[in-house]
Amino acid sequence: xxxxxxxxxxxxxxxxxxxxxxxxxxxxxxxxxxxxxxxxxxxxxxxxxxxxxxxxxxxxxxxxxxxxxxxxxxxxxxxxxxxxxxxxxxxxxxxxxxxxxxxxxxxxxxxxxxxxxxxxxxxxxxxxxxxxxxxxxxxxxxxxxxxxxxxxxxxxxxxxxxxxxxxxxxxxxxxxxxxxxxxxxxxxxxxxxxxxxxxxxxxxxxxxxxxxxxxxxxxxxxxxxxxxxxxxxxxxxxxxxxxxxxxxxxxxxxxxxxxxxxx
Numbered sequence: 001x002x003x004x005x006x007x008x009x010x011x012x013x014x015x016x017x018x019x020x021x022x023x024x025x026x027x028x029x030x031x032x033x034x035x036x037x038x039x040x041x042x043x044x045x046x047x048x049x050x051x052x053x054x055x056x057x058x059x060x061x062x063x064x065x066x067x068x069x070x071x072x073x074x075x076x077x078x079x080x081x082x083x084x085x086x087x088x089x090x091x092x093x094x095x096x097x098x099x100x101x102x103x104x105x106x107x108x109x110x111x112x113x114x115x116x117x118x119x120x121x122x123x124x125x126x127x128x129x130x131x132x133x134x135x136x137x138x139x140x141x142x143x144x145x146x147x148x149x150x151x152x153x154x155x156x157x158x159x160x161x162x163x164x165x166x167x168x169x170x171x172x173x174x175x176x177x178x179x180x181x182x183x184x185x186x187x188x189x190x191x192x193x194x195x196x197x198x199x200x201x202x203x204x205x206x207x208x209x210x211x212x213x214x215x216x217x218x219x220x221x222x223x224x225x226x227x228x229x230x231x232x233x234x235x236x237x238x239x240x241x242x243x244x245x246x247x248x249x250x251x252x253x254x255x256x257x258x259x260x261x262x263x
Contacts, residue, residue, distance in 0.1 A: 066091030152262050153219035155210040156188055156202065165190055166212075166219055169262050173203050183207070186262055196223050210245065210260050 031039070069091030070080055080086040105111040122132045152169040159165075173185035183205040191199040212219070218231040233240055244260060 062089055062092055065095060069094050150189070150216055153212045153214050153216060154188060154262060155212060156190065156204050157208065158190060158202065166223060167191075167202065167204075168216060168219065169209075170201075177203055191220075191223050193226050194224050196220055206261050209262055211262050 066089065070078055073094075075081050079090060106115055119132075123129045150168045150170060154167050154169055155164045156167045157164060158167075167188040167190045170187045170189045173187050178185055185203040186206050186209060188202045188204050188209070189199055190202055191197075213234050214222075214231040221229045222231065
């Protein structure tokens with residue numbers, strides 16, 4: 001009685017042992033020398049460009065201040081003309097010392113009298129008083145220790161519903177603008193890209209604003225970069241998966257949750 005021979009290594013033999021699936025590793029193609037040099041080139045730009053641009057802008061600002069301030073000094077008192085070399089940042093140091101001295105003088109009795117007299121004089125000038133009053137009020141608001149101006153970044157629907165824009169809260173609306181509406185309005189500065197110093201002033205109902213967790217600095221970076229630099233969402237992963245705002249329909253959207261409203 002003959003018995004057929006079955007080769008266990010034959011994959012067509014059903015009686016043979018089962019064969020495991022063999023995983024063939026994927027080998028990435030080797031980078032050419034030109035591709036490697038190009039990658040190194042862009043990596044070098046990424047490392048050096050931010051620092052170089054920052055130092056260059058700082059150097060330009062310091063140089064401008066030095067040129068303006070040191071030009072006011074008499075030649076015999078100007079260290080840049082006495083010494084065989086110029087001192088970088090000398091004008092900035094002189095400006096800081098001058099401002100500190102002016103602040104110390106204005107805090108005294110004679111300084112307050114001098115400031116009051118000069119303000120009364122400027123208040124009598126037709127055109128100058130408007131400019132001086134507006135500039136002074138802006139600086140007092142921005143530099144105040146307890147000021148809430150530009151302390152929060154918010155989302156506002158602009159220029160129409162369904163399109164969101166980043167804005168900065170500059171204060172609570174007061175005066176005639178607030179008295180004309182039943183809604184509690186908030187002053188929102190809407191900057192433009194890539195120049196955040198220009199923009200629009202919007203009076204937005206508090207319920208239509210969504211407060212973001214990002215800082216003002218991160219918001220400005222996002223505006224200047226045109227959205228290229230996007231801050232990381234600091235919320236837990238579970239909260240990120242749940243959208244706070246529903247898709248906008250033709251009907252007015254529901255009010256924003258109270259905890260996401262400014263102040």
